[in-house]
Amino acid sequence: MDMNKTPELNRLTLGFVPLLDAALLVIARERGFFAAQGIDVSLSRENAWSTLRDKVAAGLLDGAQMLSPMPLAMSLGLERAPCDALAPITLSRNGNAFVLSTSLCEQSGAALGSEPAASARALGNWLGQGRRPRLAMVYPFSCQHYLLREWLALGGIDPDRDVELVVLPPPRMVTALSEGQIDGFCAGEPWGSLAEHYRVGRLVASGAQLWPEHPEKVLGVTHSWAHHYPATLAALIRALVAASEWLAETPENRRQALAWLALPPYLDRSVNHLDSLPLDTAPIHQRLYGPGVLRPDVEAMGRIAEQLNRSLRHVERSLDIPALHECYSPVHFDAAMHQ
Incomplete structure (x- = not known):
């Protein structure tokens, strides 16, 4: 043809x-x-x-x-x-970023590093003392959802038991984080860097660290x-x-x-x-x-x-x-x- x-x-x-x-x-x-x-x-x-x-x-x-x-x-x-x-x-x-609220990062000690497991473990250690956080992803059948689950598992966190996963459109992420409706999210740019810019969240890992070069x-x-x-x-x-x-x-x-x-x-x-x-x-x-x-x-x-x-x-x-x-x-x- x-x-x-x-x-x-x-x-x-x-x-x-x-x-x-x-x-x-x-x-x-x-x-x-x-x-x-x-x-x-x-x-x-x-x-x-x-x-x-x-x-x-x-x-x-x-x-x-x-x-x-x-x-x-x-x-x-x-x-x-x-x-x-x-x-x-x-x-x-x-292109995806894992973001936690500034307050949750300060409480848990989760921070961006060369190994994404470190921030996941910090969050996992905190979970025994704090409440069950609500984390957002963009769509059930998305890399953001699958990456978020895999990152949580690195910290020994059961995504179906230890946290609450919710779906939000990407443009809603930063506002929802700033208003306390969610405690973190996984989404594509520019929403992760925008959360850091407004100082309502911090980057703790990226999708490229877990699945390099994924479509x-x-x-x-x-x-x-x-x-x-x-x-x-x-x-x-x-x-x-x-x-x-x-x-x-x-x-x-x-x-x-x-x-x-x-x-x-x-x-x-x-x-x-x-x-x-x-x-x-x-x-x-x-x-x-x-x-x-x-x-x-x-x-x-x-x-x-x-x-x-x-x-x-x-x-x-x-x-x-x-x-x-x-x-x-x-x-x-x-x-x-x-x-």
Whole structure:
């Protein structure tokens, strides 16, 4: 199939949640990479992952930035009716932060270090003396949820007994922490650094320390959409690759990307505390560019698939391996890039 033919759609809408790893979508629109591929893309800000998921499934969005486990969870019918979905390009790797409230850090002695187990053990030692903390993650089938559970286990903490886990949209995290509604969270940037900036929380570990180079966000589309609009999908992939390559070129480009992210339709004031786009710096190590970053990789989904399989065992199901391979196959990416 010729992926260089004219896109079947010349106007489409993609959803995103306000996080730094929406950057490639924003760059591709603002820098004109979508337009260069013959597509006029509108970006729709959605504050909750469940809303974004449902809009893609219903055809109200052509596709969206998604949590990397989400296309597979949709295909397996977890938390909603099954909807076959694909992740034809990775948008980011790493990028998550574990944050505890400033008061909880002071009481427990939990602090950021080279080994994430140290902060988890500090919290675990404190639990015997204090109350049961409430910790937030962004979505049940997310790296943030799975990483949070794994980090707690490093400290001997049972995530189902010793703490209360709740779901909150990323933009709600810092306010909820400041108001005492939660005692900590795991979320993507800029929300962890914003909590530190406002001095309501402190970073105690990162996802990159636990699962280095894990796929974090992907572009998600339904299988039906990809089947009906293959040239449009190829154009989207090429535009996002061009955005990634442009971002890698110079620090000036990364500063310009941050300026675009700071526009009101995107992340607005939530990035005002950042002097530059803090990519691939310790401890977050967020990756939006570089060799192999964007190409889908089933093997890299291994830790995530293992966690999803555990979720399925609770309802006496097992992971559908063919569905896993179809969701994260590089076939669409390779066809678009002629690899």
